[in-house]
Amino acid sequence: MFAPAENRITITAGTLSLGGILLFVCLAVAALLFQAGGFGNGVLFDAYIWRVTRFTLLQASLSTLLSVLLAIPIARALARRARFPGRVWVLRLMALPLGLPVLVGALGLIEIWGRQGVLNTALAGLGLQQPVSIYGLFGILLAHVFFNMPLVARLFLAGLERIPSEYWRTAANLGMPPAALFRFVEWPILRGLLPGAAGLVFMLCATSFTLVLTLGGGPAASTIEVAIYQALRFDFDPQRAIALSALQIVMTGALLLVLARVATEPAQSVTGGRASMRYDADTGLSRLSDTGWILFALVFIGAPLTAVVGSGLRADLAKLAGDPTVHRALITSIAIAVGSALLCVGIAAAMIRAAGTVTAGRHAPTLARFFAGAVTASTSLVLLVPPVVLGAGWFLLLRPFGDVARFAPAIVVAINGLMALPFVHRILAPAMATHAARTDRLTASLGIRGLHRLRWIDLPPLKKPLLMAFSFAMALSLGDLGAVALFGSQDMITLPWLLYSRMGSYRTADAAGLALFLGLLCLIFTMLGTAGDRRVPEGRNT
Amino acid sequence: MSKSSQLKFLSRLALAAAASLVFTTGASAADKTLTVYTYESFITEWGPGAKVAEAFEKTCECKVTYVGVADGVELLTRLKLEGAASKADIVLGLDTNLVAEAKATGFFAPHGIEAKDVKVPGDFTDDTFLPYDYGHFAVVYDTQTLKTPPKSLKDLVEGDPSQKIVIEDPRTSTPGLGLLLWVKAVYGDEAGAAWAKLKDRVLTVTPGWSEAYGLFTKGEAPMVLSYTTSPAYHMVAENTDRYQAAEFSEGHYIQIEVAGMTKSAKEPELAKQFLGFMTGPEFQSIIPTTNWMMPVAATKEPLPEAFGKLVNPAKTFLLPSEDVAANRKAWIDEWLAAMSKN
Numbered sequence: 001m002f003a004p005a006e007n008r009i010t011i012t013a014g015t016l017s018l019g020g021i022l023l024f025v026c027l028a029v030a031a032l033l034f035q036a037g038g039f040g041n042g043v044l045f046d047a048y049i050w051r052v053t054r055f056t057l058l059q060a061s062l063s064t065l066l067s068v069l070l071a072i073p074i075a076r077a078l079a080r081r082a083r084f085p086g087r088v089w090v091l092r093l094m095a096l097p098l099g100l101p102v103l104v105g106a107l108g109l110i111e112i113w114g115r116q117g118v119l120n121t122a123l124a125g126l127g128l129q130q131p132v133s134i135y136g137l138f139g140i141l142l143a144h145v146f147f148n149m150p151l152v153a154r155l156f157l158a159g160l161e162r163i164p165s166e167y168w169r170t171a172a173n174l175g176m177p178p179a180a181l182f183r184f185v186e187w188p189i190l191r192g193l194l195p196g197a198a199g200l201v202f203m204l205c206a207t208s209f210t211l212v213l214t215l216g217g218g219p220a221a222s223t224i225e226v227a228i229y230q231a232l233r234f235d236f237d238p239q240r241a242i243a244l245s246a247l248q249i250v251m252t253g254a255l256l257l258v259l260a261r262v263a264t265e266p267a268q269s270v271t272g273g274r275a276s277m278r279y280d281a282d283t284g285l286s287r288l289s290d291t292g293w294i295l296f297a298l299v300f301i302g303a304p305l306t307a308v309v310g311s312g313l314r315a316d317l318a319k320l321a322g323d324p325t326v327h328r329a330l331i332t333s334i335a336i337a338v339g340s341a342l343l344c345v346g347i348a349a350a351m352i353r354a355a356g357t358v359t360a361g362r363h364a365p366t367l368a369r370f371f372a373g374a375v376t377a378s379t380s381l382v383l384l385v386p387p388v389v390l391g392a393g394w395f396l397l398l399r400p401f402g403d404v405a406r407f408a409p410a411i412v413v414a415i416n417g418l419m420a421l422p423f424v425h426r427i428l429a430p431a432m433a434t435h436a437a438r439t440d441r442l443t444a445s446l447g448i449r450g451l452h453r454l455r456w457i458d459l460p461p462l463k464k465p466l467l468m469a470f471s472f473a474m475a476l477s478l479g480d481l482g483a484v485a486l487f488g489s490q491d492m493i494t495l496p497w498l499l500y501s502r503m504g505s506y507r508t509a510d511a512a513g514l515a516l517f518l519g520l521l522c523l524i525f526t527m528l529g530t531a532g533d534r535r536v537p538e539g540r541n542t
Numbered sequence: 543m544s545k546s547s548q549l550k551f552l553s554r555l556a557l558a559a560a561a562s563l564v565f566t567t568g569a570s571a572a573d574k575t576l577t578v579y580t581y582e583s584f585i586t587e588w589g590p591g592a593k594v595a596e597a598f599e600k601t602c603e604c605k606v607t608y609v610g611v612a613d614g615v616e617l618l619t620r621l622k623l624e625g626a627a628s629k630a631d632i633v634l635g636l637d638t639n640l641v642a643e644a645k646a647t648g649f650f651a652p653h654g655i656e657a658k659d660v661k662v663p664g665d666f667t668d669d670t671f672l673p674y675d676y677g678h679f680a681v682v683y684d685t686q687t688l689k690t691p692p693k694s695l696k697d698l699v700e701g702d703p704s705q706k707i708v709i710e711d712p713r714t715s716t717p718g719l720g721l722l723l724w725v726k727a728v729y730g731d732e733a734g735a736a737w738a739k740l741k742d743r744v745l746t747v748t749p750g751w752s753e754a755y756g757l758f759t760k761g762e763a764p765m766v767l768s769y770t771t772s773p774a775y776h777m778v779a780e781n782t783d784r785y786q787a788a789e790f791s792e793g794h795y796i797q798i799e800v801a802g803m804t805k806s807a808k809e810p811e812l813a814k815q816f817l818g819f820m821t822g823p824e825f826q827s828i829i830p831t832t833n834w835m836m837p838v839a840a841t842k843e844p845l846p847e848a849f850g851k852l853v854n855p856a857k858t859f860l861l862p863s864e865d866v867a868a869n870r871k872a873w874i875d876e877w878l879a880a881m882s883k884n
Binding site: 035048051103106107110111114115116135209210213214215216217218219220226229230232233234235236325392395396399403405500501503504505506507508511 | 582583586587588589609615616618619622623624627629706711713714741744745746747748749750751752753755756757759760761762763772775776779834871875877878881882
């Protein structure tokens, strides 16, 4: 297939990346355990942990189910309506929630769904007495769908857009009714993406912390992550924190394994690569339902974001924009976002490519399959290692080398990059698999390799998923508070850090203004992510 | 910019850089450095940090550097992570609930200061930690939506469940722990039952103070657990007396913020000097309108008018730090059990 030398480089790069991730996590855990004097024998599975685990599973499963069920029709509608004015803005809007600090998103949701929110005010205006209560399981689910459904829809949409145009033409020739189209053309693709997407959402919801507590209505709504945070921060009991993290990883890992059985390897087919022409787009009914779903997504995601913008506009924006502390925070945030996105996309691409290379061919050796499995597993489960554990572990490791604050930027970039890995993997892996299936044999037989191959064969079609992955990773890092808060030195202030700090000292208006800045910055990042969507002339290779 | 003016600009820049280099090295060679670990809001631009450092540096021929972490609890975690190798000379920002645990680490040295002028409600004294400010926990309410605020903790517990309050989680925040101890101090063994009753009034339990206060100012609930000093901020900085603290007849639980010096302090004399300065009028005058807490000793000028309007609790609750450390887990379990019932 490939020139062996190139193979070696690919595999080495992938192995190093995987090894690096495992080392980064294991060293941190080992350092914490060493500090605590080995494994303890305290009681882990008391009634409290059992209850918290049950609730974690319940809310995460429901959140995932709802996010996926809603994402399917929305992704289908957007795929079928490939061209309408403002479509690209709908896509950008959908990448925004993930880039916002959860507290900002939660306050936006409360302005719509809260006791004094738009909805309840309107209901009261209609003379209805029973207000919609966001506090409780409903609020948790609502918030999780708000943050995660757009992500799933984007992943599904990218998958649907990879369906070769030949499929649609054949289906149209056969006169397939919509139900058959879904069953034979769209569902196989979605089914292939489902475990990855659902697993990702499950992990995000299972480790959710601020949202669950703030909207949960009481301690009955607590996740394992709350217990981990409590163990490490309030009780300083690293053993318990690590044991709980392990519980979280094992539990979710088992669930991901079950989910993976649902997946089928999507059939990769040779295609002319023409832009898809959707012959099923012109019926009145599909037009109506697509418009309905797109409008629903627009309002559901857009309304809370509009509320965030509204609060932001009431702040003294001119003063904030001229504040040197804000400038510093802005620059730090951007630098961290770019750094972690580069790291993450680089590592992910290297590992996916290596896994693809070793498992190529009909009979991949066991070791190769093991490697590919390890790549998939590590890119998934890394999200379950709480940043608070990684941060504390690395703090201990770096302490002998002098002032830890000096290393803080590197560690924060690494942690943020790791946390974005599951997202980036889910965006890149299917796209790279499709690309490899379409081009590997041909380029190998033509002897195109090295940089030449990268420049002319790989980059043009992979530009779109790469940009999307990059922008997602940047947005995620932008909204993240966790990693920075651990090192918290006054030399490294990020925008979310500043936002929380102003909120923590009564300056709510300032915080709202900063949330607006964050949103704008995130929007700029997502514009980069949809840059590949512009100017796709009819009939050209995409 | 023309080429010559560009050159001139560059050379001036280089000169300025060189000058500042000389200045800083010159300064650090002559002076000693005092490293103060504190929580982050102490050293924000509006916090007391910069003013405190400036005032102290005038008296000590030294340089004060701060290391800021998220909050008081994080301070202790940070110390435990760093161990005896910590660079901290002073740790400022623990509260009385953390004192026993902090002493147990063995990192702190007795301050040896008599501190006759320090006056804190509840008469807290300690040989290792000195108080620098305090505040009472209080239910802060919105006068526009709540006309008859509760007059006692009993009122709060037994009042109309449709009038909601947002509280903080004792598992993750100090105000949350404060309310837990307050209820414990008032109700004792009946605390569990009191929580079970209060549960219906609790709109939600947030991980920290910021989330709770954010929900409150968004109007989601007419009450929030905060401090007696919270209204002072709104009166002084925002010119509104819309938000007020409710005075409870049983009394209020106190949060006293303290500082101590470490055994590993490189400048023990300087550290001691700082602790003395901390209870003096210079430092104490800075605290009220920057940290929004009450001073523990005389200030240079009388407090701003708004502070005179604040609730001044007739009785102060403070459980001994050792009891809190010993029982915290059991009390949190009791709280969890009561609050998780359906």
